[in-house]
Amino acid sequence: MSSVQIRDVRKSFGGFEVLHGVSIPIEDGAFVVLVGPSGCGKSTLLRMLAGLENITSGTISIGDRVVNNVQPKERDIAMVFQNYALYPHMTVADNMGFSLKLRGASSDEIGKGVKRAAEILDLIPLLDRYPRQLSGGQRQRVAMGRAIVRDPQVFLFDEPLSNLDAKLRVAMRTEIKELHQRLKTTTVYVTHDQIEAMTMADKIVVMHDGIVEQIGSPLDLYDRPDNQFVASFIGSPAMNFLKGKLKANGSASFEGPNGLKLPLASAPANSDGRAVVYGVRPEHFTIADDGAEAEIVVVEPTGSETQVFAKLGGEQVVAVFRERHQFAPGDKVRLKPNPSLVHLFDEATGKRL
Amino acid sequence: MTTLQTSAPAQAPTAYTPSLWARLKVNRNWMAVWFMLPAAAFLILFLAYPLGLGVWMSFTDERIGRTGVFVGLENYQWLWDDSIFWLSVFNTLLYTIVASAIKFVIGLYLALLLNRHMPFKAIIRSIVLIPFIVPTVLSAIAFWWIYDSQFSIISWSLIKMGLIDHNINFLGDANMARGSVIFANIWRGVPFVAITLLAGLQTVSPSLYEAATLDGATNWQRFRFITYPILTPIIAVVMTFSVLFTFTDFQLVWALTRGGPVNATHLMATLSYQRGIISGRLGEGAAIATAMIPFLAAAIAISWFGMQRRKWQQGSNND
Numbered sequence: 001m002s003s004v005q006i007r008d009v010r011k012s013f014g015g016f017e018v019l020h021g022v023s024i025p026i027e028d029g030a031f032v033v034l035v036g037p038s039g040c041g042k043s044t045l046l047r048m049l050a051g052l053e054n055i056t057s058g059t060i061s062i063g064d065r066v067v068n069n070v071q072p073k074e075r076d077i078a079m080v081f082q083n084y085a086l087y088p089h090m091t092v093a094d095n096m097g098f099s100l101k102l103r104g105a106s107s108d109e110i111g112k113g114v115k116r117a118a119e120i121l122d123l124i125p126l127l128d129r130y131p132r133q134l135s136g137g138q139r140q141r142v143a144m145g146r147a148i149v150r151d152p153q154v155f156l157f158d159e160p161l162s163n164l165d166a167k168l169r170v171a172m173r174t175e176i177k178e179l180h181q182r183l184k185t186t187t188v189y190v191t192h193d194q195i196e197a198m199t200m201a202d203k204i205v206v207m208h209d210g211i212v213e214q215i216g217s218p219l220d221l222y223d224r225p226d227n228q229f230v231a232s233f234i235g236s237p238a239m240n241f242l243k244g245k246l247k248a249n250g251s252a253s254f255e256g257p258n259g260l261k262l263p264l265a266s267a268p269a270n271s272d273g274r275a276v277v278y279g280v281r282p283e284h285f286t287i288a289d290d291g292a293e294a295e296i297v298v299v300e301p302t303g304s305e306t307q308v309f310a311k312l313g314g315e316q317v318v319a320v321f322r323e324r325h326q327f328a329p330g331d332k333v334r335l336k337p338n339p340s341l342v343h344l345f346d347e348a349t350g351k352r353l
Numbered sequence: 354m355t356t357l358q359t360s361a362p363a364q365a366p367t368a369y370t371p372s373l374w375a376r377l378k379v380n381r382n383w384m385a386v387w388f389m390l391p392a393a394a395f396l397i398l399f400l401a402y403p404l405g406l407g408v409w410m411s412f413t414d415e416r417i418g419r420t421g422v423f424v425g426l427e428n429y430q431w432l433w434d435d436s437i438f439w440l441s442v443f444n445t446l447l448y449t450i451v452a453s454a455i456k457f458v459i460g461l462y463l464a465l466l467l468n469r470h471m472p473f474k475a476i477i478r479s480i481v482l483i484p485f486i487v488p489t490v491l492s493a494i495a496f497w498w499i500y501d502s503q504f505s506i507i508s509w510s511l512i513k514m515g516l517i518d519h520n521i522n523f524l525g526d527a528n529m530a531r532g533s534v535i536f537a538n539i540w541r542g543v544p545f546v547a548i549t550l551l552a553g554l555q556t557v558s559p560s561l562y563e564a565a566t567l568d569g570a571t572n573w574q575r576f577r578f579i580t581y582p583i584l585t586p587i588i589a590v591v592m593t594f595s596v597l598f599t600f601t602d603f604q605l606v607w608a609l610t611r612g613g614p615v616n617a618t619h620l621m622a623t624l625s626y627q628r629g630i631i632s633g634r635l636g637e638g639a640a641i642a643t644a645m646i647p648f649l650a651a652a653i654a655i656s657w658f659g660m661q662r663r664k665w666q667q668g669s670n671n672d
Contacts, residue, residue, distance in 0.1 A: 050563075050567060051566075051567075052563050052566070052567075072566050072567050073566065073567065073568070073569035073570075077567065078567065079563075079564070079567050081560045081563070081564060082560075083558065083560055085558065085560035085561050085563065085564035087561060087564075087565075087578075087579060088583065089582040089583055098565070098568050098578070099567075099568035099569055102568055102569045102570050102574060103569060146564075146568075150568075
């Protein structure tokens with residue numbers, strides 16, 4: 001187990017910079033999730049950590065060793081690939097023992113290592129099978145088994161669950177998290193799925209267009225997003241944004257499109273008239289007599305909650321209610337955001353106010 | 354009591370009953386036969402019939418212009434005692450084994466090279482194919498000039514460079530001639546092996562190599578434990594074809610040496626042509642050609658067992 005330090009790392013592909021100075025501290029034993037939309041550079045960063053891509057500038061250290069020029073096999077890391085990358089011509093046992101075999105371990109040692117990992121992952125009955133004979137979830141476990149056998153300093157996961165169906169994905173999510181709690185190996189996990197990030201991570205790194213937007217614990221990111229991008233990326237359904245102006249004279253409030261007025265707990269100093277984006281999470285709406293009038297467009301009940309799409313000041317917003325309101329499209333309701341849970345962003349920079 | 358009439362009344366003896374032929378024309382089970390008939394006709398006419406005729410001829414003393422009579426194994430007995438025939442068998446085996454082995458090594462090497470990222474990849478790949486697309490006789494004539502005893506460009510260059518002082522007798526010396534025709538065959542055959550293996554290599558997922566790199570494999574180990582085993586089914590197919598083409602080669606040798614000097618480069622195919630067509634002893638020529646069949650069958654048998662789907666390729670396919 002080791003800490004990992006990523007310091008001001010840049011990556012260019014033929015003059016085109018895809019990572020613009022990324023710094024991420026990763027503590028020993030942490031489960032860090034790199035999350036962001038596709039093309040944000042998260043997979044590239046992971047591959048640089050693995051040694052599969054060169055580092056254009058900056059440093060990456062594993063433990064207290066800078067690994068910029070260290071060969072992948074000497075970095076003492078193990079990686080689980082999106083397509084699992086299982087060797088099709090080897091049995092499960094051979095797949096898992098391949099790294100030990102290359103290290104020159106005795107067949108006794110290999111057998112022990114494979115057995116230990118197979119026990120952890122419940123793979124004992126599958127050891128003699130070939131990858132083609134396994135289901136998606138089993139292949140996924142073999143790929144993890146191959147990583148565990150090596151007992152590395154750091155585990156790297158590159159979107160490991162994206163090839164699984166929805167139900168299996170949820171199950172494997174729990175399994176990976178539980179595995180980490182048992183092994184306590186430093187883990188870097190790349191995904192584009194914010195739910196995976198929220199549920200699994202000790203620390204989430206939100207990336208966008210080659211920069212780090214915010215680093216923090218899942219609930220930190222949820223409660224205090226640094227900017228509009230993080231606010232929109234974390235949380236499902238996504239946060240609602242309304243453009244408008246602050247009124248800071250007297251009691252603070254927000255003036256949105258078409259004369260819409262929404263409450264604020266407080267406004268930053270000297271911000272009267274400032275152009276802002278008013279962000280409110282769907283679950284922070286309530287129905288109240290002093291709310292703003294909205295017209296229901298679509299109602300989507302899921303059983304545990306109801307998602308309501310409505311026009312508020314001419315803009316479509318989504319609200320989520322745990323209560324079972326009887327709404328019909330076209331109904332007029334009064335929606336009120338909880339003022340203490342509202343987020344304000346600068347309209348020009350998108351930064352949190 | 355009334356009896357329920359379930360079948361049509363049989364009071365119409367003049368009703369139309371289709372003939373057997375008419376029923377066969379529309380019968381679903383015969384449909385497949387009709388569809389297969391054109392292909393079967395072609396195969397029988399152009400493959401099975403000539404093959405059968407050739408084998409039959411090898412048991413006769415047929416000559417050009419004279420129908421033969423059945424002579425049993427006489428042609429084969431004759432060949433058994435013919436040292437030139439055995440020389441051609443030796444030449445054919447030497448030619449096939451040496452050329453195929455070298456074609457495999459060079460072809461695999463080229464395929465691995467072309468599988469890398471490099472500038473002008475597409476152009477280089479098409480250049481590699483050139484020897485394969487040039488008509489055999491054309492390239493044979495080119496080689497004939499290259500190997501010419503007086504005007505050889507190789508001899509000329511080496512003399513100009515001061516490395517040798519007289520022309521090399523490429524096609525005049527027995528072993529030189531063997532080496533020369535083998536070289537020409539390799540030159541022609543490498544592209545086929547290289548391009549086919551390249552196609553196989555491109556089906557190997559790059560992430561397998563990345564996984565192997567992280568597992569600590571060196572370049573050689575990646576080839577030995579990943580590339581080679583995954584490629585074996587394709588290697589088996591390619592090498593079967595390569596061996597069959599080489600074993601039955603005729604054009605190149607005939608254009609370059611006509612089997613000379615002193616039969617040193619006679620292959621079974623060229624000897625069969627010389628005895629059967631040039632000398633007109635069709636029966637004997639057919640016997641030589643028929644004698645190739647066991648060798649070819651053996652080559653196919655070896656690859657048949659080599660090509661059998663390996664265990665890792667079987668099983669449920671849910672990807």
